[in-house]
Structures are given as C-alpha cells and as structure tokens.
Amino acid sequence: MATFVWLTVVTALRILRRNRLRAGLTMLGIIIGVGAVIAMVSIGEGAKLAVQKQIASIGTNVIMIWPSAMTIGGVRGAQGGAVTLTVADALELKKKVPVLVDTGWSKRDVMQIVNGSRNSNSQVHGVSPSFLSIRDWSLSSGGSFTQTDMESAALVVILGQTLVDYLFEPGEEPLGALIRIKNVPFRVIGVLSLKGQSLQGSDQDDVAFIPFTTAERKVFGTLFLGSVGGIYASTERVEDLPGAVEEIRQVMRSRHRLQNGDLDDFTIRTQVEIGQVQEGTSETLTVMLMVIASVSLLVGGIGIMNILLVSVTERTREIGVRMAVGAKRRHILMQFLIEAMTLSVVGGCIGILFGVLAARLTTVIAGWPTIISSDTVAVAFVFSVVVGLFFGLYPANKAARLNPIEALRYE
C-alpha cells in the first residue's frame, strides 16, 4: 500500500510538471487563498499583540473612575467637564470596598515646561502616592515620590522619556536638574521607563508627574481642595473586577447622594472592558478573514475539481487499461484523489511561501509588526489538504465508477 501511494504521488507530480501552465492556473485559487490568509493573519496577530501591549500598559487589573458629563439646565456638559470626584471619594472607596488593593487619584493639565532654552507643552499629572504603582509606571532611573514629598507639596518631578528627549541635550543628565513648570522651579528626581503609544494613539511618555498636593496648591490652582480628575483602583485578580465595579458604583452613588433614577455622575471603566472592545474588533477581522479564506479556497477547490473532471475524461482509456490489468475501484479512486491533493498541497505550499513573503514585506515596507505563527501555517496546510480531498472526491469517484469495457472503447 505504501508503495502504491508513493508511486502514485510520484506519478501525480510528473503529470503536474508536464502540464505546468495548466497546473499553475488550477492552483492559483489555492495559492491566492492560502497566501492571503497567511499574510492577513500575520498582520492581524501582529496588530493584536501591539494592542495587547497597549492594554497592559494601562496597568494590571485597573479600574478607572472619571466624572460624567453633567446636564445642568438642559445643557449637557462635556465629558469630565464637571468636577465631581474628590480625594475623599478615593479614600472612602479604599475603606468600603475591601477587594480593592489600593486607590489612587490624579488631576492633569497641559503646562509649559522649560529647561534653559528648551521647552515643551506637555501633560502634567498631579498624582497620589499609589498612582504610579496602580498604573504600572516604573522608573528607569532615580527614585519615586516619598511620603514627605506628598505631605510637604515638594517641588519635585518625574519625567517621561519623550519629555526628557525634548528638554535635555543628548547625553545631558536629567536627574537632579532644575526645570520650570509654569515658572515654578522643580527638581527632577526620576525618569520613567518607556511605555509607548496609548490605545488612542497618543504618546504616553510625553508626560511629567508631580505630587498631587504640589499640583493642587502650587501649579494648577483648584476649584476646591481635594477635587480630582480621575480615581484609579486595582484589584488582586481580574475576576474581582466586575464585583468591585458594582461596589464602587454603590459607594459613589450614596456618597454623591444620587436618588433612584438619577444617572451616575461618574463613569467607571476597567481594563478588561477596554480589552473586550479590542477583542471585538479583532474578532470581526477574524470572521472577515475566514470568509475571504473560505471563498478563495472554495474557488480554488472548484478549479481543482474542474481540471480533474477534464483529466478523467481525457484519460478515460488509460483508466480502462488500468482496470483491465487489475486496478480495483479504490486504486483508481486513490489515484485521482492523490492527484487532487497533490495539486492543492503544492498550491498550498506555494501560497504559504507567498503569504510569509507578503507578511515580511509588510513589516519591511510599511513597518507594521507581523507574527507568522506555526499554527497559522499548519492550519493553512491542513486546509489545502482538505480542499483537495473534498473537491477531488467527485471526479475520483466518477473515474472509479467507469465501466472498463466502455472506458477501453472510449475515443
């Protein structure tokens, strides 16, 4: 049996080589289908990984609370326009919602930051002590804020990488340098590690962190003491997030004295929800890819079936001879199935080659990250085998059911 299969494959390859143009045209559908799938999946996977990195850059198991838009006298304000969250809210949440590991808060504004002749208008965040750890910011050099810095509203700043690049000459040491934020002098005590782009595409590293108390009293000015732009909290485990959100909502509603039927005056978002939106997008993409793949594999398969039907007709006499010298039905069936599968597998392999090449070129030319996983290649390969098997079945069966006498007499 092994000899039979092996020799049949060799024969099939020879027939394929003899009719190169015909075989090439037949395989085109499979080549394009498999190639497109490999290329698209590689690009998709690359994009997915990039998004996952961005989601991870938010922090671990983070819950974010922002003020909602408030409608006053029929005029709906902008999101975050109202100042409804306070430091007291954050502290209360930590006390009343035990599942929260920690809570932090921040307020931010765009400020001009100056160092000598260089300047930049960047995001300045006034942050609570726990903010950096909740949001997973780490320092590449220097130290973080101390409790004393917070209590005394110290004039110290931690800079993001982008800002360091703007404000300092290459090679100039930022640590210990004196810079000015809105004309207030600050000592640089730390530099953050690189975080990259946010999901919205903004540069997360174009940022400066100062103690919340400093921001409130010495730089931003404030409507009332203790108002914050956002509250951040984290839980130990991802599974705790939905429960924590519900508890936070209850606590906040009662603190803000909202009646039944009143809308929340705050918005709660978790990292998981943000991730889900992204997953939704990539799922849509995956479904679309699958549709494209099935259509092109279908077209490719029909091409194979078509050429095999032609081949069966052309070689009717040969089939008759083979039957006369002792080929059983399954021998003829196998022969044509193997020919179909040879076409689809060779086509599939060429398609894989083209797909990988296309993905590489995308990375080189467009600079998009691509990931060619062995799973994708394996699935594409299996699919091409299955297509050959499926679409070869009808012609092969037709060949195997020929009557030997009529086949021998066929002109």
Add this chain to the structure above:
Amino acid sequence: MTPLIACEDIWKIYRIGDVEVQALRSLSVTIKQGEFVAIMGSSGSGKSTLMNILGCLDQPTRGHYRLGGVEVGHLPHDQLAEIRNRRIGFVFQSFNLIPRTSALENAQLPLFYRGLSLKEQRVLASSALERVGLRGREHHTPTQLSGGQQQRVAIARALVTTPSLLLADEPTGNLDTQSSQEIMGILEALNRDGITVILVTHEIDIAAYAAREIVIKDGQVLSDRVIGDRLQS
C-alpha cells in the same frame, strides 16, 4: 484435467432503449490449457462480447463461466479485477499503452496493482521486455517506439504477471505485414511455452497461426475446428 475455460449456455443481453439485443445466445465453448485458439466472426457477431466475458471485463447475463474450474461469471467488480491481474493478460488492437510513460513503467503496471515492491516490479518488467525483444528500450516512451514495438510493450505488460491466459483482440489490426508477422511470432513462441492464447481476428492469414478456429455468428458458435498442426519449417 479441468479445462482452463468452460463456458456453458452463456447469454448476453443488452437493452438499448426499448430494443433488446442478444449479443450471445446460449453459447458454450471449452478451451484447454495450452491451446492457441482464433475466434473469428464479422462485426456484430458477438465475438467482442465473448472476448470481454472471457477476459472477465464483462459478465454474462445468464449461464456459467468457469475459469480454471472456478465459477467467475458473477463475481463482484473488485474480485474480477483481482482475477484479471493474476490470471489474464490483454493485448489490444490499439496497444493501449499509457502515454508519456516509459516502456518499463507500462510493463510494470499490473505488478504495481499487485502491490509488489518497486524493485521486484522493475526486475520482472525488464525480463518481460527482454522476452519480447525490447532490451535497451526500457526507457523509451510510446511515441518513441514504432507500432510493432509498442505492441511488444503491450505483450510484455500482459506477460509480466505470468498469466495462464493471454487474450489478444485484433493484435495486428494497426500494424504492417512485417510487424504483424513479428507479433504473431511472439504469440506463437509464448504458446509453445505453455500459455493459452486466444486471438480475436477477422483476418484469415492471422487466424492461420492458431491451432483451432472458432467462428461466431449471431451470438452462437457457427463452427469450431482444428486447423491443422502448425508445421515448423
């Protein structure tokens, strides 16, 4: 001794639309091992139908066909294929070689379906080709061979399984006189080696190579006679 072929009251009835065609009508014939028989008859006489049944390519509508004492008249498709592979060699008028495939591979074909290893196939096919005088032409494709040579490849293909029965259907129909004589010479030699040869032809001088002549007409045996010992000069 059991005869190689024993046909008893064989009928073959085709139905083409509403018309019933009786291709063979109660035909009986017995052929012993080692005979050289010519089956003759005009076209439409039923000789091709008989040939197909004898070669296990077709089955009789009614009646018994015993090959080597075994009833084979009503076996399923695959078992008939097995019998053709083991016991019967075919030679056709139009050679019926597989195109663009070497003489050696054509001769290997029956062994391929028997499931022998490639090495065994090659050895047996080479010796069969040598037996029909085609040594050195193993790797020629049919288009590179003359008609006579192609028919020899076909004979080698029939021989390679050492069959007990060789069926030749108008084997010289597409050949010139010279090649015809060569092919008939080979068939004669094979018969001398003990292979039963059944020859279907309508040419009297080709039939003359045989030792027995069966004439078929309207699906029945018209005459069955010994046509003299072939005298070797």
